[in-house]
Amino acid sequence: MGWNEYFVRKGRPVYLADQSSRARSGFDGSIINAVRGGSVPPAQLPNVLIASHQTAWTIFRFGPTFGQTFADGQFPIEAVDELYKQMIPDLNATLPNPNPTLKNMAALAVKLKGAVLMGHSESGFFPEQAALVDPSGVKGLISIEMGCPELQPAEIATIAKIPTLVMFGDHLSDVQGGPANWNSNYESCNKFVQQVKDKGGDAEMMYLPKMGIKGNSHMLMQDRNSNQLADLILTWIDGHVEKKKAR
Amino acid sequence: MGWNEYFVRKGRPVYLADQSSRARSGFDGSIINAVRGGSVPPAQLPNVLIASHQTAWTIFRFGPTFGQTFADGQFPIEAVDELYKQMIPDLNATLPNPNPTLKNMAALAVKLKGAVLMGHSESGFFPEQAALVDPSGVKGLISIEMGCPELQPAEIATIAKIPTLVMFGDHLSDVQGGPANWNSNYESCNKFVQQVKDKGGDAEMMYLPKMGIKGNSHMLMQDRNSNQLADLILTWIDGHVEKKKAR
Numbered sequence: 336m337g338w339n340e341y342f343v344r345k346g347r348p349v350y351l352a353d354q355s356s357r358a359r360s361g362f363d364g365s366i367i368n369a370v371r372g373g374s375v376p377p378a379q380l381p382n383v384l385i386a387s388h389q390t391a392w393t394i395f396r397f398g399p400t401f402g403q404t405f406a407d408g409q410f411p412i413e414a415v416d417e418l419y420k421q422m423i424p425d426l427n428a429t430l431p432n433p434n435p436t437l438k439n440m441a442a443l444a445v446k447l448k449g450a451v452l453m454g455h456s457e458s459g460f461f462p463e464q465a466a467l468v469d470p471s472g473v474k475g476l477i478s479i480e481m482g483c484p485e486l487q488p489a490e491i492a493t494i495a496k497i498p499t500l501v502m503f504g505d506h507l508s509d510v511q512g513g514p515a516n517w518n519s520n521y522e523s524c525n526k527f528v529q530q531v532k533d534k535g536g537d538a539e540m541m542y543l544p545k546m547g548i549k550g551n552s553h554m555l556m557q558d559r560n561s562n563q564l565a566d567l568i569l570t571w572i573d574g575h576v577e578k579k580k581a582r
Numbered sequence: 583m584g585w586n587e588y589f590v591r592k593g594r595p596v597y598l599a600d601q602s603s604r605a606r607s608g609f610d611g612s613i614i615n616a617v618r619g620g621s622v623p624p625a626q627l628p629n630v631l632i633a634s635h636q637t638a639w640t641i642f643r644f645g646p647t648f649g650q651t652f653a654d655g656q657f658p659i660e661a662v663d664e665l666y667k668q669m670i671p672d673l674n675a676t677l678p679n680p681n682p683t684l685k686n687m688a689a690l691a692v693k694l695k696g697a698v699l700m701g702h703s704e705s706g707f708f709p710e711q712a713a714l715v716d717p718s719g720v721k722g723l724i725s726i727e728m729g730c731p732e733l734q735p736a737e738i739a740t741i742a743k744i745p746t747l748v749m750f751g752d753h754l755s756d757v758q759g760g761p762a763n764w765n766s767n768y769e770s771c772n773k774f775v776q777q778v779k780d781k782g783g784d785a786e787m788m789y790l791p792k793m794g795i796k797g798n799s800h801m802l803m804q805d806r807n808s809n810q811l812a813d814l815i816l817t818w819i820d821g822h823v824e825k826k827k828a829r
Contacts, residue, residue, distance in 0.1 A: 358600075361667070363671075368627075368629065368632070370617065371627035373624060377617050382615065383611035383615050
């Protein structure tokens with residue numbers, strides 16, 4: 336069961352949005368036709384990010400190198416072909432700046448009269464970025480396994496008014512090669528959490544192995560213990576977002 | 583409410599699949615990067631089909647021309663911007679031949695130990711084409727608003743073993759211009775239905791205005807009377823697919 340279904344079964348309304356340029360959200364394909372027609376040079380085509388199975392294996396930390404797994408790994412590697420089927424080319428290079436997803440997430444939160452925003456990986460910091468566009472509908476921020484960019488003091492002050500949870504899995508230093516540097520991502524988010532706390536905010540880093548929860552991959556919502564992690568998140572929401580509302 | 587939710591609420595298990603190359607199904611983006619890198623000429627780029635709002639209006643038969651509606655039109659035109667948000671560029675030109683969707687639909691039907699396959703518009707004849715790949719899991723075929731290609735006699739004989747429903751909405755001759763010729767699509771499907779019947783098959787054309795149901799657009803699952811049409815389909819399934827099973 337995915338987290339979306341699990342959360343619904345726990346009585347929480349869930350909206351599962353595809354970010355602009357990916358899947359059921361639209362993208363601007365006109366540049367491809369313009370190059371095809373000869374009016375624009377090929378160098379202006381978007382760089383379409385296509386992760387191979389081999390690359391995904393280490394980026395997602397299923398094991399130290401392609402074909403190997405960690406002894407305590409939580410990802411159900413026998414189902415890795417099902418994950419591969421979910422991988423689609425990344426057309427983010429066709430996006431305008433700013434990314435419309437941020438404004439749209441903020442607007443959805445307003446429309447829902449308050450929502451907890453959650454993001455993972457490429458979309459991991461979208462909740463914070465959406466809150467910086469318009470924090471008025473954002474009741475909580477949950478960011479999982481991503482890099483945290485440097486924010487300005489005024490931006491940190493905005494985030495500090497919203498309960499914030501960051502979560503990372505295991506084996507951050509244990510994969511060889513690949514474009515992702517999980518340690519530096521983790522450190523950037525530790526710094527972010529500390530900055531929010533220093534501004535008086537309610538921010539928490541859940542670094543799972545430090546809590547005794549071992550072996551989680553980057554795709555932790557698909558790991559064997561995914562429901563346990565979902566419960567951690569629900570408990571955090573109840574204690575930090577709902578409690579704040581009750582006060 | 584969409585038909586997927588409506589059917590589930592009526593107790594029918596529903597699988598809503600994105601066809602290969604679109605939305606949450608993958609596509610082969612490598613050709614775009616190859617052209618960008620200069621190793622393949624721009625003319626080999628896929629022709630990305632991008633329907634403008636103006637084109638969609640008449641193709642989907644919301645009215646005779648862009649900005650006008652039919653007096654009895656069932657599409658909730660006040661929500662047309664929500665429909666526009668659902669439109670994504672069509673990457674079908676990146677597909678291999680045969681289209682993997684057909685084999686995959688047939689395989690899903692087998693995995694489910696029997697399924698009614700339904701398609702609409704671009705995917706409207708996919709159910710029949712999937713059944714021609716492997717009919718063993720296909721309990722019924724429902725095809726809505728598409729063109730019916732010419733089949734070989736042996737193919738018609740295969741289809742004739744499976745209950746088949748075809749549905750068309752209203753105003754097939756009432757739109758001006760645009761790339762779709764609804765009348766010729768309708769006629770091609772009338773011929774298909776007759777050919778299946780001639781082979782002893784259980785095939786039915788539901789041409790809605792002939793049944794007294796007026797004003798339906800091409801997007802009839804989004805029309806105001808969409809639940810009425812869904813009920814027609816469920817009644818057809820019960821009378822033709824489930825009844826056949828019971829015999």
